[in-house]
Amino acid sequence: MPVNPIFNPDGSDDVENRSIWFGKTTNLMQLNDVRYHWAVSLYQQMRENFWVPQKLDVTQDVVDYWNLTKAERHAYEGILSYLTFLDSLQTCNIPHIKSSITAPEVSLCMAEQISQEGMHNQSYQYIIETVIPSEKRSAVYDFWRTDKVLFRRCEYIASLYQRYIDYPTPERYFVSLVADFLLEGLYFYNGFIMFYSLASRMLMPGSADIIKMINRDELSHVRLFQKLIPEAMEIYPHSVDQIYEMFDAAVHHECEWTNHIVGNNILGITEASTHAYTKYLANMRLRSIGLEPLYKDEKYKKSPYAHLERFSDTKKEAHTKANFFEAGVTSYVMSSGVSGWEDI
Numbered sequence: 001m002p003v004n005p006i007f008n009p010d011g012s013d014d015v016e017n018r019s020i021w022f023g024k025t026t027n028l029m030q031l032n033d034v035r036y037h038w039a040v041s042l043y044q045q046m047r048e049n050f051w052v053p054q055k056l057d058v059t060q061d062v063v064d065y066w067n068l069t070k071a072e073r074h075a076y077e078g079i080l081s082y083l084t085f086l087d088s089l090q091t092c093n094i095p096h097i098k099s100s101i102t103a104p105e106v107s108l109c110m111a112e113q114i115s116q117e118g119m120h121n122q123s124y125q126y127i128i129e130t131v132i133p134s135e136k137r138s139a140v141y142d143f144w145r146t147d148k149v150l151f152r153r154c155e156y157i158a159s160l161y162q163r164y165i166d167y168p169t170p171e172r173y174f175v176s177l178v179a180d181f182l183l184e185g186l187y188f189y190n191g192f193i194m195f196y197s198l199a200s201r202m203l204m205p206g207s208a209d210i211i212k213m214i215n216r217d218e219l220s221h222v223r224l225f226q227k228l229i230p231e232a233m234e235i236y237p238h239s240v241d242q243i244y245e246m247f248d249a250a251v252h253h254e255c256e257w258t259n260h261i262v263g264n265n266i267l268g269i270t271e272a273s274t275h276a277y278t279k280y281l282a283n284m285r286l287r288s289i290g291l292e293p294l295y296k297d298e299k300y301k302k303s304p305y306a307h308l309e310r311f312s313d314t315k316k317e318a319h320t321k322a323n324f325f326e327a328g329v330t331s332y333v334m335s336s337g338v339s340g341w342e343d344i
């Protein structure tokens, strides 16, 4: 795969010559005239989603933590570790995908995505440092390495990216794009559901508020890859069967991990609901890139967690306002400056 040269005075960013890949960009962020208008709107929306984790109050969670059952605490910590791994991996890998993007407006969205993934790690760190007792924190950060099931899972997810880095062919770039879409579109959500499930029982509301904001950001990343993958299918060598195989493997791994860390041990979540939800999500993501659903059964047409997704408030096109149990504002749609920066 060609990687954009840093200085390229012979390139051209003319709209008529512009393409997402294999263009001849100068790297100048020429945004006055763009070819991909969706990217400009998406970037704007991502910026309007701006939020600061430390502004969200997790003091109730410090108390609640001790009232969780042993299984709930185990799931809470294990999922935090897994989410930290996912966002760390994204912070590391998106720059590799971005380095071959030749439309500045798309590159801009990825730059914002990288920033958000980094900030998501800071959010998990804020939760871990505030809620988890100090003597357990290292074990939570390290859980992705010490838990065998999670380690295998992380190894598989990273391996799809690593294959491209090791041997950067267009075929492997395409696989990396689909792998990214699976991460953004499938891998976070059983973990998010665990937080919403606790919050629906008035437990750990601050953590759920933070997860809600991360959830909203992740959906903007899903939208980015929903746009990129159909374009990529037009130009990269691939097979639809290969995409289905990747989806099926992703569903399998996601269920295996969720059943390992949550299982039937948290009120409102069962191994069966995890299966149904993961397949429902996979079908939805496939449809969004123009492919037929993989799981045909009627039960995969609806989310078993519709009652919890209302907590996530992500159906309202990124206009989340109130947090779980208070009327506090947790997103800042900016017009004239943002409060909270005075002390920086």
Ligand SMILES: [Fe+2]
Residues within 6 Å of the ligand: 087, 090, 116, 117, 120, 214, 217, 218
């Ligand atoms: Fe993220």
Ligand SMILES: [Fe+2]
Residues within 6 Å of the ligand: 090, 117, 184, 217, 218, 221
């Ligand atoms: Fe993301």
